[in-house]
Amino acid sequence: MAIYLSGETSSAAAKQLDDLTPRQIVEELDKYVVGQTAAKKAVAVALRNRIRRQKLPPEIAQDVLPKNILMIGATGIGKTEIARRLARLANSPFVKIEASKFTEVGYVGRDVESMVRELADTAVDMTKQRAFEEVLPRAEQNVEEKLLDILFPPSNLSYTTQYDVEDHELEEKPQSRTREKLREQLRSGDLDERVIDIDTQDRSNATIDFVGGQGMEEMGVNLRDMFGNLFPTKTVRRKMKVSEAKVALLRDEQEALVDMEQIQRQALEKTQSSGIIFLDEIDKIAGRESRGNPDVSREGVQRDLLPIVEGTNVNTKYGMVNTEHILFIAAGAFHVSKPTDLIPELQGRFPIRVELEALTTDDLKRILTQPKNSLIKQYQALLSTEGIDLEFTSDAVDRLADMTAEINRSTENIGARRLHTLLEKLLEEISFAGGELTEKHQIIDAAYVDEHLSTLIKDQNLRQYIL
16 A cells, blocks of 8 residues: 655644654654654654755765664554655655555465565655656646736737738737636636636556566556657547636646756666655564464565665666665554564564553544644534534543553453544534534533433444444
């Protein structure tokens, strides 16, 4: 699952990443993740070491390898969120992969090299988006001129002699005024509903997906890329509104103004130097099998992961990617197995181990209110779109946190994810009525929480299915 992460840490974006100390990186992570100071320190140091490495001479930098991190802790306590926020902060290509999806070489399924190819795809998307933003002003100007040519075609296409020059100059003035008037209307949006004919690129690419074969299960090949000029770009004439034509023509112009070969080269460099791969559920492949087991070997998957984590060259459709300086962050609950059940070689490739703490009742209270986009703020924003002012009292927050902690103790501990279930059940009636509510100011207090959730908490059989 490749995830493109756009920048959400606006305050950090204002600062240069080179200027962020580990302490400041932890402060940025604190805005989104509650607690887990040890894990935040570990990833902050790992990110800062990348910046330090970039300032070293090439002969030394080549030998400075990232210190991969193994996070140990139950589900729902922030392992994945810390890695995701770190990637956003660093503006790095990031891929989250479930290790349990991989199969050993020789079995049908995904091989471990696919995660590097997905990381390269993500890096190309990020680099292309940045290049598009750089050429956006010029592309918008070109689109405006093209639309004006369609709305008011130039009339000076006929042959003129030297005797017609004076008459021609007199005719140009009213045409120029008309064009400028149309330009003002186009910019103000007065012409957005007018339907015009435009020529746009045909984006229906013919591709072949290779199924089977080591390293080829996801190598979709674009025939146009493979055969080049044998498949020239085809344009299609379409009828659409001016507002829609702006979007279609803008994409064509941006693609025409950027150099895709340069983008791919930059993306491969970014993948190799600053890519982050998050290996979730690594505890599911931990363990030593007895000989003769006919099932897919978990130890075999570990052996396949080992060269990727150590550093090897992986073939992608953009070129070879060296994984030596990619940062790997592995995470697992390790309820049944333990980190020492991993093969020794793989253990040695994750030198930094961080055990995340279980969430306390105070942590759950802070999760509800403290993060920049906390759960309560999300629900308030959603319902405000229909004119509903949702207010949570402090005793309601305390009661929700107590209930969550109690259920996590008496049933499976799923951490902060239990808050999602309780809040959704708590606000079910308000969300269902929505804008139909006559009372727009809704107050959620402890009594309201008890009224709507106490039955579920007391009924042990019922909560196993609902909570």
